[in-house]
Amino acid sequence: VVYGADLVILAGPVKVIAEQLKEVGGYLRRGTIVTDVGSTKGAIVEAAQKFLPAHILFVGSHPMAGSEKSGVAHAQADLLKGAACIMTPNDKTNRLAKEKVKHLWESLGMTVRMMDPVQHDEILAYVSHLPHITAFSLIRSIPDDFLQHASTGLRDSTRLAGASAKMWSDISTSNSRNLLRGIDEMVGHLSELRKAIIDKDEAALATYFNQAKAKREILDGKAHG
């Protein structure tokens, strides 16, 4: 399929993209630009450097659009418009490839930011992967027969739990080290709160909640699509 292409965009689970990078090199002509849309970037950028011949120009992309819905039925023509795309060039990235791929995403209406692939995975573990993991765990913690009493609060808090199990299984294992650190952080914060509740320490609780509220307010009007 990729034979003779000028630009190849690999899309799929992170592990599949890493496999594809092993295979496509032999079918591509000199100067072909390759990018991808994988949700984690460390393993993919590493595979590209390891498996693609030097005359193939790779740069990683992570267009951050989509919802918890999957499948063709949920396709949206303007999905990328106004959304953010992180590109992950490093010191080995060809400058022309970087500019061309950046132009591609921008022409589709995206705002492009550049980030180191390792830093990308660390940041995404917190701002995207941990909220998903939390949503999956939260909805599992609610007894079935209580769900009928749910309010919009629970519904919003667990929206991300509607995401594709296959995709999240892939992301969890491909960014495991960062994500485990995030989970430990989360459990630590829950334990701190648990202790304050047991101690009926209203001052500690108020401080905890106020700090959370102040941090949450930073997000308002700042979050990307």
Place this chain on the structure above:
Amino acid sequence: VVYGADLVILAGPVKVIAEQLKEVGGYLRRGTIVTDVGSTKGAIVEAAQKFLPAHILFVGSHPMAGSEKSGVAHAQADLLKGAACIMTPNDKTNRLAKEKVKHLWESLGMTVRMMDPVQHDEILAYVSHLPHITAFSLIRSIPDDFLQHASTGLRDSTRLAGASAKMWSDISTSNSRNLLRGIDEMVGHLSELRKAIIDKDEAALATYFNQAKAKREILDGKAHG
């Protein structure tokens, strides 16, 4: 203020309402109906039975409307319309008081459900209090300098963390036993996931996420305002 009233609605933090119940009894005439809008009901119903004279007719209410915003600036004339209200009569509740208070909430556009006060606190611990606690803990887990990269996912997941610290400090301690059970459940589910990630057990991860997704789908189109 309450002297001579036909109906008294106590509003405030749960602990304040419990205090008010100790004081108002002496100022109310025979047959006065008293209700409240507290977020937990066990302690309030208990205080009403203990402190109000027998000729004062109490029934607990929990109108479940409002948002994470507080203060007069966020007042909404149609706040209660279409929202759910749980009333918590028990075998000592006067039938007329129950009907009159039910009519009051319904005439304001609310859908009223009856529930035992103990059961109310158990259910609310899971469908409302745990999601709040989770939102507070989740936003605290995100490093400050990563917040600028947040997407709508993190924003929705942590919306509840914008709620009043004073109110949630009150709710956490007044429903502590149920809430602690919920937190333990949540930490248990996070730990299960943590283990599956460490083991790179993709089958366990897929099962976990699929079960969460199926449970989340029950909420769609079912959650109350």
